[in-house]
Amino acid sequence: MRKTTVVAAALAGAALLAGAAVSASAAGTPPAALALARQTLPAGDGWASDTTGTTGGSAADAEHVFTVRTRDELAAAVAGDTPKIVFVSGGIDANAGHGCADYADPAYSLDAFLAAYDPAVWGRATKPTGPLEDARVRSAKNQGLRVNIKVGGNTTIVGLGGSKITGANLLIDKVDNVILRNLRLEDAHDCFPAWDPTDGALGNWNSLYDTVTVTGATHVWADHNNFSDGNNTDDTQPQYFGRPYQVHDGALDVIRAADLVTISWNTFFDHDKTMLIGSSNTVGADVGKLRVTIHHNRFANVGQRVPRVRFGQVDVYNNSFYATDESSYSYSWGVGVYASVHAENNFLLRSADIPLDAVVYDWRGTAPGAITELGTATRIGTGPVSSVNLVAEFNATHEPDLPATTWVPTLRVAAPDPATAVPALVTAKAGAGKLGF
Numbered sequence: 001m002r003k004t005t006v007v008a009a010a011l012a013g014a015a016l017l018a019g020a021a022v023s024a025s026a027a028g029t030p031p032a033a034l035a036l037a038r039q040t041l042p043a044g045d046g047w048a049s050d051t052t053g054t055t056g057g058s059a060a061d062a063e064h065v066f067t068v069r070t071r072d073e074l075a076a077a078v079a080g081d082t083p084k085i086v087f088v089s090g091g092i093d094a095n096a097g098h099g100c101a102d103y104a105d106p107a108y109s110l111d112a113f114l115a116a117y118d119p120a121v122w123g124r125a126t127k128p129t130g131p132l133e134d135a136r137v138r139s140a141k142n143q144g145l146r147v148n149i150k151v152g153g154n155t156t157i158v159g160l161g162g163s164k165i166t167g168a169n170l171l172i173d174k175v176d177n178v179i180l181r182n183l184r185l186e187d188a189h190d191c192f193p194a195w196d197p198t199d200g201a202l203g204n205w206n207s208l209y210d211t212v213t214v215t216g217a218t219h220v221w222a223d224h225n226n227f228s229d230g231n232n233t234d235d236t237q238p239q240y241f242g243r244p245y246q247v248h249d250g251a252l253d254v255i256r257a258a259d260l261v262t263i264s265w266n267t268f269f270d271h272d273k274t275m276l277i278g279s280s281n282t283v284g285a286d287v288g289k290l291r292v293t294i295h296h297n298r299f300a301n302v303g304q305r306v307p308r309v310r311f312g313q314v315d316v317y318n319n320s321f322y323a324t325d326e327s328s329y330s331y332s333w334g335v336g337v338y339a340s341v342h343a344e345n346n347f348l349l350r351s352a353d354i355p356l357d358a359v360v361y362d363w364r365g366t367a368p369g370a371i372t373e374l375g376t377a378t379r380i381g382t383g384p385v386s387s388v389n390l391v392a393e394f395n396a397t398h399e400p401d402l403p404a405t406t407w408v409p410t411l412r413v414a415a416p417d418p419a420t421a422v423p424a425l426v427t428a429k430a431g432a433g434k435l436g437f
Helices: 003-021 031-037 071-077 110-117 131-147 390-397 419-429
Strands: 065-068 084-088 091-093 148-150 155-159 164-166 169-173 176-181 184-186 194-196 204-206 212-215 218-223 226-228 252-255 259-264 267-273 292-295 298-304 313-317 320-323 333-336 340-344 347-350 360-363 370-374 377-380
Touching: 031 084, 031 155, 065 071, 071 084, 071 091, 071 148, 110 131, 131 148, 320 419, 333 340, 333 370, 347 419, 360 390, 370 390, 377 419
Parallel strands: 065 084, 084 155, 091 164, 148 169, 155 176, 164 184, 169 212, 176 218, 184 226, 212 252, 218 259, 226 267, 259 292, 267 298, 292 313, 298 320, 313 340, 320 347, 333 360, 340 370, 347 377
Antiparallel strands: 194 204
8 A cells, every 4th residue: 555545544543543542521520611612702892793692512511521631632623513622631633653854755856846846947936836735745745634724613612721733723614602811832744844935936835834824603702812834934844945934824813704703802922924815806795894903912033914805894902013023024904806905003113123104004906995093103122112103104115105094993802002011911811721610
């Protein structure tokens, strides 16, 4: 039997048998954690509170409260649409027992791939095709069977103290009503990034996995989580074909007509492509969807897409942006085709080498997006705090101007905090471990 067949069968078999390994007992779970897992998104707390609201697995009966400690237990526990609560205990590594070499198709090697598709040999006009590219795709599929974990509807996942999920891509795909809280999520790395010589002037390596992907799903609340690349940051990767060998994609992406999402009180750090909202410029299913609220999050030394938006009405308020590494910084707010972004009372701590007109980027494509900004505060290092309008700074040095939105957010539980209060507030309360158990 070919190695690829063995790997695929083993991975698929592990997924099928995982149900038997799930620990269905919540015995020993702190009462405060059980109480928290029954919580629902407060009324008015962002777009995920609209229409039916977001309740996750709060209605789960005792038979559907799980504590999981392995990748296979996690995958089995979160499957299906029956209301359920899943506690994550200890460290779960989606790649445990499997390295990149284990996923590799027998016909694939990176050295052979680099020799075949070197731009000096292959050129830059077309994407790779042929047996080696096919082998890379098969290798990626092998890894995907292991690291992609599909989360069913009516689910609440809560991280217990000291827990962490490494290497997984949590897929919230075409389901409704999911809550993620108090999770530490790290390093959803791709062993087999794709080379695209047509991406930009010099080409780019592109990875397949996000840490969390909300795709075609509705009513999703991500709250008090940590997102990072752990010790495997992209700036430590080699360069091939003169471009960084990027092994991570998004931290939390909302794509393909997903809708009604609230992202609150999380920390995102040491990551590049942080948050993509809308994955295509094509006018279609995304129109009228991709409504997302992003509030009281801390974004520390992330490179870009904070967020990058297409189509959606996106409320970005009371977030703390920490941008002091000019070597890895690209931009923060990306305004794409038909986007409608409202940014209010955010705080930006920056390096003097990051100019104010670099924070906003115009990704208009076939049609301009729009952005309204109110109440931003900024400082350089420990210098004085000042008020600034980052959209005006961008428009002063770029043509054409970005237009303002006409939409005004209403789904907020309270008036926004003053921008000057945001850094201390978010540092004290955002991220995993801040919910009191």
